[in-house]
Amino acid sequence: MSTSAAAKPPAVAPGSARAWLLATRPATLSAALVPVAVGTACAVAASGFRAGPALAALAGALLIQIGTNFANDVFDYEQGADTAERLGPVRATQAGLLSAGQMRAGMVVAFALATLAGVYLTWVAGWPVVAIGVASVLSGIAYTGGPYPLGYHGLGDVFVLLFFGFVAVCGTVFVQMGEVPALAWWAAVPVGGLATAILVVNNVRDRHTDRKAGKRTLAVRLGRSAGVAEYVLLLAAAYATPVALVGLGLADWPALLPLASLPLALAQARVMVSGTEGPALNRCLARTAQTMLVFGLLFALGLAL
Template identity: 55%
Template sequence: MAMPASDSARRETNRLGWRVWWLGARPATLVAAVGPVLVGTAVGVRETGTVRWFPFLAALAAAVLIQIGTNYANDLFDYLKGADRPERVGPTRITARGLVTVGEMQRAVALTFSAAALLGLYLVWVGGWPILLIGLASIAAGILYTAGPWPLGYIGLGDLFVFIFFGLIAVGGSAYLQSDSFSGFALIAAVPVGALITAILVVNNLRDIETDRAAGKQTLAVRIGERATRWQYALLVGAAYFVPILLVLQGQGGLALLLPLLTLPLAVKLVRLVLGGTSGPALNRVLRRTGQLQLIFAVLFAIGLLW
């Protein structure tokens, strides 16, 4: 006799232990929290000549916690809204699979964002009210991406908000913690970071077009269609490489700013895969590799900024 699904899921939860929560945190996406802090910190240090190590480490930890909290919230609210359907081909969603209960996931969301907020208190002490606004807005966006009557990810605004929060705000805020000022240069440096992180989301939404459409989740990919979404990915990746070249041509840095171009072979390979029609579970690998591309690009860009 077959064992009930709930019993099977609970057995799997017991077997995995704490790794259930690591699975729900979606480790492949956590690199998106690291790159903006590295680049933003490099911009701030470039302007001041010194490193504020404690604000840097606190900002890094808070960014990762906000990303985990956002992933937990997405896991929870996508399940409650019926978006995580059985035919979904993406990574395991632990609430939909029954590995955790709704109540357990609600508590995880609250605890993760609370931990980020505690670190935020120190960052507010360092950076003042601008950092308070950035922190509150980031946590609110993380929740409202899939929660509320008009969730951002369900009405086609997810791509825009990812670019703004992971690019402009995260890089600008990290730079501010080092230099006590917002600069136009930080916003320019934020563009390639935001573009590549948005490209991660684009792959995710491209993979889920059919299931999202069936669930009534009107992502930008659902709205513009598969072909346009594939070109959106290519344009975002291309934009990321245009910025360092532009900065060098404008005399705003030396040739070290071109270090990210070392990742160009990987970028070209990924763009060819996406434009070539890769679909279904195969896009999970493209998503992971895009995350890796974003992190390596950010590390090299940060080194170039500090050179």
């Protein structure tokens, strides 16, 4: 794999505000926004919406996502997964835009600010928020750091499905209502599935450099074909869920609104199935994230209506 195919650092000054913005990975933040939007829509559907907890949940989710991105940036660099051979978007530590120390400090600040949102939510909704918050922060660090990094042992997909789906959606409903209705458990399936699909594209793209670094993702363990099959199944589960909700009488027909985004999903499924490799998968990853955003906002609107 030639280094010429690797992503080139943009014209960003080391240590600058733009360097920090790049390190937050703005394109990934939809994975934090969508679960809160869908969870809040579930609360609206159950006449349990509360603006304060909803906004605090959004702030906490975004900050935990940013802190996790910072942790991933520095730990992947230190473990040798992010090198000049990597085909994905620029990583701040590897590109020399921020030092490992700066990235660690940013991680601590992001998680500390998330904790402040958690303090308010604990006051509103009680001790379960503490368990949710602690588990989310520790998992964010343990994804690529610590003695047993989850992403390096093929557990990243499970982590994303659990935390970006069930924990985030159901947690958002819980802090507003004090309970989790059946609708929220169902709604978590497509949200977690699409977030995991983003990770799958990343892992398929990086499987060669990940193998060299000892990062045993499912794409490394099982190969590209298995990664593509996982991607397609995740999309299928996501788009089947609104239909199931309406069919079971758990939601009204507006819950079918996210089906309007199906052409976006099918276009990216075709890219994956076609055998596309290398930097072209960067576009597939970004468009999968866009698909999640469009699906999620339409789903939230449909559930709220």
